[in-house]
Amino acid sequence: MSPQRMETARVDALAAPLPELLRLEHVSKRFGGVQALDDVAFDIRQGEVVCLAGENGCGKSTLIKVISGVHPPEPGATIFFDGRPVHDLSPARARSLGIQVIWQDLALFPEMSVAENIAFERNLGGRPHLVHYDAMRKEAARILERLGVRIDLDKHVRELSIAQRQLVAIARALVADARLVFMDEPTASLSRAETEALLAIVRRLSGEGISVVFVSHRLAEVLDVASRVTVLRDGRLVGTFPAAGMTQAKLTELMTGRTFDHSVRPPAEMTTPPVIGVEALSRAGEYEDISFEVHAGEILGLTGRLGAGRTELALTLFGMTQPDSGRIVMNGRELQLRSNRDAIDAGIAYVSEDRLSLGLVQPQSIASNTTVAVLDRLVDRLGLLSPSRHRVLVDEWIGRLKVKIGHANDPVSTLSGGNQQRIVLAKWLATGPKFLILDCPTVGVDVGARAGIFEIVSELAKAGMAILLISDEIPEVYFNADRILHMRDGRIVESFVPSQTTIERMERAIHA
Amino acid sequence: MLERFGIGKTEGWLLLVIALICLFLSLTTDTFATLVNICDILNYSSVNIIFAAGLLVVLVAGGIDISFAVGASVVQYLAVSLLIWMGGGNWALGFALAIVIGFGLGALNAALIYHFRIISIIVTIATFNLFFGLLMFFTSGVSIYDLPDWLSRRVILFEHETSVGWAEITLPVLVMAVVVFATWLLLRRLTVGRQLFAMGDNTEGARRLGINLGAMHYLAYGWLGGCAGLAGLMQAHYAQEVVPNALYGRELEVLAAVVLGGARLGGGRGTLLGAILGLMLISITQNGLNLLGISPYAFRMIVGFIILVAISLSGERMGLLSIGRRHVKAAGASR
Numbered sequence: 001m002s003p004q005r006m007e008t009a010r011v012d013a014l015a016a017p018l019p020e021l022l023r024l025e026h027v028s029k030r031f032g033g034v035q036a037l038d039d040v041a042f043d044i045r046q047g048e049v050v051c052l053a054g055e056n057g058c059g060k061s062t063l064i065k066v067i068s069g070v071h072p073p074e075p076g077a078t079i080f081f082d083g084r085p086v087h088d089l090s091p092a093r094a095r096s097l098g099i100q101v102i103w104q105d106l107a108l109f110p111e112m113s114v115a116e117n118i119a120f121e122r123n124l125g126g127r128p129h130l131v132h133y134d135a136m137r138k139e140a141a142r143i144l145e146r147l148g149v150r151i152d153l154d155k156h157v158r159e160l161s162i163a164q165r166q167l168v169a170i171a172r173a174l175v176a177d178a179r180l181v182f183m184d185e186p187t188a189s190l191s192r193a194e195t196e197a198l199l200a201i202v203r204r205l206s207g208e209g210i211s212v213v214f215v216s217h218r219l220a221e222v223l224d225v226a227s228r229v230t231v232l233r234d235g236r237l238v239g240t241f242p243a244a245g246m247t248q249a250k251l252t253e254l255m256t257g258r259t260f261d262h263s264v265r266p267p268a269e270m271t272t273p274p275v276i277g278v279e280a281l282s283r284a285g286e287y288e289d290i291s292f293e294v295h296a297g298e299i300l301g302l303t304g305r306l307g308a309g310r311t312e313l314a315l316t317l318f319g320m321t322q323p324d325s326g327r328i329v330m331n332g333r334e335l336q337l338r339s340n341r342d343a344i345d346a347g348i349a350y351v352s353e354d355r356l357s358l359g360l361v362q363p364q365s366i367a368s369n370t371t372v373a374v375l376d377r378l379v380d381r382l383g384l385l386s387p388s389r390h391r392v393l394v395d396e397w398i399g400r401l402k403v404k405i406g407h408a409n410d411p412v413s414t415l416s417g418g419n420q421q422r423i424v425l426a427k428w429l430a431t432g433p434k435f436l437i438l439d440c441p442t443v444g445v446d447v448g449a450r451a452g453i454f455e456i457v458s459e460l461a462k463a464g465m466a467i468l469l470i471s472d473e474i475p476e477v478y479f480n481a482d483r484i485l486h487m488r489d490g491r492i493v494e495s496f497v498p499s500q501t502t503i504e505r506m507e508r509a510i511h512a
Numbered sequence: 513m514l515e516r517f518g519i520g521k522t523e524g525w526l527l528l529v530i531a532l533i534c535l536f537l538s539l540t541t542d543t544f545a546t547l548v549n550i551c552d553i554l555n556y557s558s559v560n561i562i563f564a565a566g567l568l569v570v571l572v573a574g575g576i577d578i579s580f581a582v583g584a585s586v587v588q589y590l591a592v593s594l595l596i597w598m599g600g601g602n603w604a605l606g607f608a609l610a611i612v613i614g615f616g617l618g619a620l621n622a623a624l625i626y627h628f629r630i631i632s633i634i635v636t637i638a639t640f641n642l643f644f645g646l647l648m649f650f651t652s653g654v655s656i657y658d659l660p661d662w663l664s665r666r667v668i669l670f671e672h673e674t675s676v677g678w679a680e681i682t683l684p685v686l687v688m689a690v691v692v693f694a695t696w697l698l699l700r701r702l703t704v705g706r707q708l709f710a711m712g713d714n715t716e717g718a719r720r721l722g723i724n725l726g727a728m729h730y731l732a733y734g735w736l737g738g739c740a741g742l743a744g745l746m747q748a749h750y751a752q753e754v755v756p757n758a759l760y761g762r763e764l765e766v767l768a769a770v771v772l773g774g775a776r777l778g779g780g781r782g783t784l785l786g787a788i789l790g791l792m793l794i795s796i797t798q799n800g801l802n803l804l805g806i807s808p809y810a811f812r813m814i815v816g817f818i819i820l821v822a823i824s825l826s827g828e829r830m831g832l833l834s835i836g837r838r839h840v841k842a843a844g845a846s847r
Contacts, residue, residue, distance in 0.1 A: 108714065109710050111780040111781045128702050131700070131705075131706055
């Protein structure tokens, strides 16, 4: 269905309301001392797309788990499905009603074929029986056709891109005759084109009368596809609003309960000498002829589409890979980085994109994560780790970065995304870097928490650090960097100064 | 093209290496490429292939088991002692006892792993010591040489006289074929087998689909236990004696062969053909070293070397770089 036709369909829907599919009222849920949901209401019509918005920990996931039968709500809640009250909502019951959840981590089987993943339901059920691979293939092919997607049915899921995996997960939900599909952060790791394709499928489902609840951090796309937005904050319902007329700024305000001033960094004269300079750096197949300088106190933005070679460049600057040609000069001295140990010793720190798996040792304590990069500086005269120096350092950074923690010995996995990112920052700042590389520092971090992270970054720059900020979210570099380099196919093609351009002009240039 | 017959990269590579070794041994010895020798290799390998089939089921389901070989010794000793106590018994009773006792030992592992949520390698290292310790303690290391007649009489399924002696195929080969077929049926053709794969591939995903993880644990470890029981019985039959520590150490040999055949530690991936080929590669190498008159002490060293070379060339390395990228799986496998 084309976007124009969808537009009219939405208007029609408003004119003659579609029958209601699900209505929840007075839903509360406590976990021990935590009130995860407090008297929340939610409703959705047949074929409607509703966006569920809110920061991490606002109760979105709990609400999804109540609706999908995982957590029973506290007494007093009422749930109507198809106009009839539902009392005993278990996972099995929810599935039989046609409620399907596509979780953020997808729950697919990477070593199995696409066909088997989509039609895995056929392998379940009471008695063991023979597997009917042909029937599975046919069913999977039928569903993919219905979605208008082509994916090789015999490929292993591990060979697929994230976007394709998403489609496989959606297809699996449809096999089960879904009537209501929850998509938990479906676009978190998709490129713009992939997101567009996904949204087209959401519209298609909606056209077939399937209701979709879209949970998303990225606001713009949601406003594009949803007819209403339900906002939660701290477990309470802020309200449900028509999508038409909603703006990004307003939604952010509803989600966080705060207002943010959006202004670019004031233009600054760089009189200080460059901390780091890169001259004609090239590495075959990754990036080519890269030259730039970052001054003390400067935040240099680096943006471009996925696969432009940004992370590859960052890895070289951090000594993880070696360039084929070109020089890296730091404070006037040429650097030979044979490993990241060399880079750390030279005063370079790298906050990686993949916080969950690379940046933190999740089950270990907050304290040990903070100090893992500087253990050699925490030894006493005998060469043993000094607990007191350890504690002092941990307290210092947790205080300076205002990390909200219970106890420094709690595992890092107990922290929210924003606070985890602060711990990663603390870990690297403890090494005393002069040059800090931030690679997509806000992936999976809430809108509210993002502002906090950039406040820290701005202060670090003020204190004289040179910072390279890599991000594929244009507003992020636009509002937080002094200068922005645009990288495409491994080359730097353009340079922007935020105060001399607009965000729209940058978006056009980058997504052209 | 080859994929249609279940011959993936690992299997193809193993076939090639086995072919090269066979070619080399045929040219350098005059005893390797004889019917007598080939039948010997087959008879000798049967016990290990029965172990391998069972172990593959556990690996695919995301677990590991170190205890199965000493478990098989326990089964041997218990089953034969019971049979003697009952006055002899017969093949049907022997098979039934071996499977039931073996399944019981496997189920004990499953119970400890699933209900007490202990990592499988720790549980089975513990039960490995427990089984072996109890066996040695209660038997004082004494072997049983006086087996019932039916068990010590060799069952020959096929024989053929050649210029260098009799070529024979014996009962263990048939039992191996049955176990391999049953395991293939389980893993490839039965829905419960696919659920085992699913659990090994993405535990959390399997749980969310409502797969009964407890039942899957009992199935996987019980299956290996049953296979180990059969292997123990066959080994007693082949050796015509029950020596309490005869199978001690076999677990690592089999584990290495199955991993060589492409089964992934951590679950979700592995083929029966690969496991069998991995085992055959090691058996043929061992046989070849014997024929070439190389010291048996060199065998372990050479096997270790082959495994290292094979794993690093096969492209199935569990590369350090890929570990970080597997966070979805890591998060899913947290139970």
